[in-house]
Amino acid sequence: MYARLAVSVAVDGGDPLDLVPTGLPAGALDSALRDRIVERLAGTPLLAAAVPAPARQPGQADATDPAGTVFRSATGACDPLSPLPDDESDGASRIDVFGAAEVGQVDPDSLIEPRRAVAVVGAIGRDPVAVGALALRASGLVRLAPGTEAAARTLGVELRELADLVEELPAMHSGPPEEWRELYAALEPAASDASVREALGSLPVPLADGRMVRGPRGLVQLPAQDADAAERDVVFAGTEADQVDSATGGWTGTGVLDVLSRWGLRVVHPAAQHPLLTQLGAEEVDAAGLLRHAAVRQAVLDQADDDDLEVARDVTDAVLTLVRHALGKRTSAGDRSLRDVVDRDTAGWLGLLTLTAADGEPTPAHGLVLTGSIASRLLDPRVLAPVELATIERWGADVLVAAGVRAALVAVRVTEVVADPDQLDDEGNGASALAAQSLDGWPQYVVALSHALGRGAYVPEVVAVADLDAVDPDAWAEVLDRLATQPALRRALLDPVRAEGQGGREAPSYASWWLRARAGIGLDHPFASAEADDAVRRLLPAAPESVRPLDAQVQRALGGVATLTSLDASAWARVLAGLGPAGSPVDLALATALWRAWSSLAADVDRVAGGPGDDVELVPALVDAHRVVVVHADDAAVADAPMWLQRTDVAALVPAPPAVAGALAALLDVPLASELAEGVVDDNADGPREADLVPTPEGVLALWPEAPPTWVEHETLHVDGTPVDWWVEGGGVDAVVHATQLAGLARGLAQAAGRWVDRHAVEVVLTEPARAQDLAVEMALDPAAGQGS
Known part of the structure; x- marks a missing residue:
């Protein structure tokens, strides 16, 4: 009797769990x-099975509408989440939220036994749209009203966590993709x-591509516009790669996606796409985004190493289609730079796409030049061949250039460089390694960096000019002009390479080093620049x-x-x-310029490079008071005070200010x-005799x-047996x-006072004491003490 009452309540639209x-x-x-009651109710069909609801519209809630309509389940029961209007018994219309016509009763045949029923715990288990959508793929699913979970559990209803139920959903293709989108829409709120x-x-x-996978994380969704085009225009199964739409610029056909899916690109079927998947970890990317995707990169890298030209053609067609579409979006957007389409990392491997040269040979994109371009005029076709005309006609110049075909000289970036030849990554396929591998002489340049910056120094970035080894021998004048005038190329030439934490040490740019070391155009030795001193x-x-027309900065970068x-x-x-x-005479003025340059370098405490270094074998030095000759460095010494310039018997002498003499000796x-x-005065072991001491004139001391x-006056003076003044x-x-x-006295007093620069003024005061006041006025204009010694 009680069980029949519960069935009657269910058929009339009530909740039998009450x-x-x-x-x-x-x-x-x-x-x-x-x-007895529980046992009988558990085995009696009295719970309404959930059935699909119409797709939920954005912003739609499960409640009464403004007209007072009560939304009901398939059983006719009022939605427990919606308040009953006061006048329901007076004729309020009843509409089934699952899409049935207006009902008053539930078909008894649609009821199921509680002990065979499944319900989802939590608020989602009370959502009619969500439960109805899940019911398509989970048999025996019922929807519970709030507060009835305990009663349902008493009758043996299996209460499942949503995660467990989702885990058991069939992971095989059951039904069209649109039905899955409806499920996602139902679950999104x-x-x-x-x-x-x-x-x-x-x-x-x-x-x-027709597969089913579990979990949206790591999947790719197309932007809504592209997804709609794909859903409208193509069938995603069993399509050959040659269906890439290269004529109209479309890119969402299976020809693209199917080719790239072989390398791990997993794209959500356009008919199943939904914002919920993005919330759950899927990535929404357009054509430009796909160009940066790891699966696309791997496809290009693999085809570069594959001898199967058919595979290479499929990948090239698919990727160039993406490039063209991305460029089209850039043009329509108006404010996107080419870097938004092909960034630095992408450019490193995109140039490995296999294209066809004019002679029919398959060639990487970065090994080809665009016919009629600046590059075709500057680069030797025996090194970089022109791309075939049919390829240009099919894809267009912009697409090919974006993919790496040369239209002009280009700068490339190598990042995270370690100045150690033992750490070269010759086999790597990262963006930096690929860029380095494309540069002629890169291992030798790393050796040069290790010498200039220190072995193991870390350089965050090196900007290099590519393809210098491919320059036509007759085009160097124009190439050098473009390096000097094109902003990006000029920076790549002029900006030195700096290492982190190396105290400001610098090295020449790659372009500067290459042009001087490997170009063979007469830049392998230094020359006097346009602004050189005498x-x-x-x-x-x-x-x-070839470099005379170039400005002074560029000339300096070129040696x-x-x-x-x-x-x-060097x-x-x-x-x-x-x-x-050795033994060749040197003009005194020229030798003086050399000595002053060395002293300036020695005085620069912040200097990290420059100077003759310890590998210099010959130096100009004084061999007597007025004669300078070239001597072997082993026969030279630095005069650590002016008085030592009289001692050419000790060594051939290099003059230096006393303050930098030690540093200069180390430099040379x-x-x-x-x-x-x-340096001992002869016959002076006990010091000067009282009779030999002479007062220094007051004008000098003033x-x-x-x-x-x-001071001590001598008729003759010997030091270490050598006569001196x-x-x-x-x-x-x-x-x-x-x-x-x-x-000699004037020089001795000037050296003792630390004012060698004033030696001639001291001599004037010694010979003409009356001029001391005049000199005092004039010396007010001289550098302060210590600045001119």
């Missing part, structure tokens, strides 16, 4: 009766809950004719020298070798003169208070100055 006894029994009789999104992570998804012009040859201080070690070796063999890898002789108050022991006011005549 009749399930709950709570604690009042006694033994009540308990026994409950058990509930996906605002993170736990629901996690539960839906293993949803089956149909792919464009000493440089005398020491170096004039600029080669031009403006000042001696800008020479690097250039210094050439310059000094050009002075002639030669000793200081004081390291080769004791102008140079750092000078000693006395003057000598200084110590420095400052405590120095002992020895001299045989006034000119």
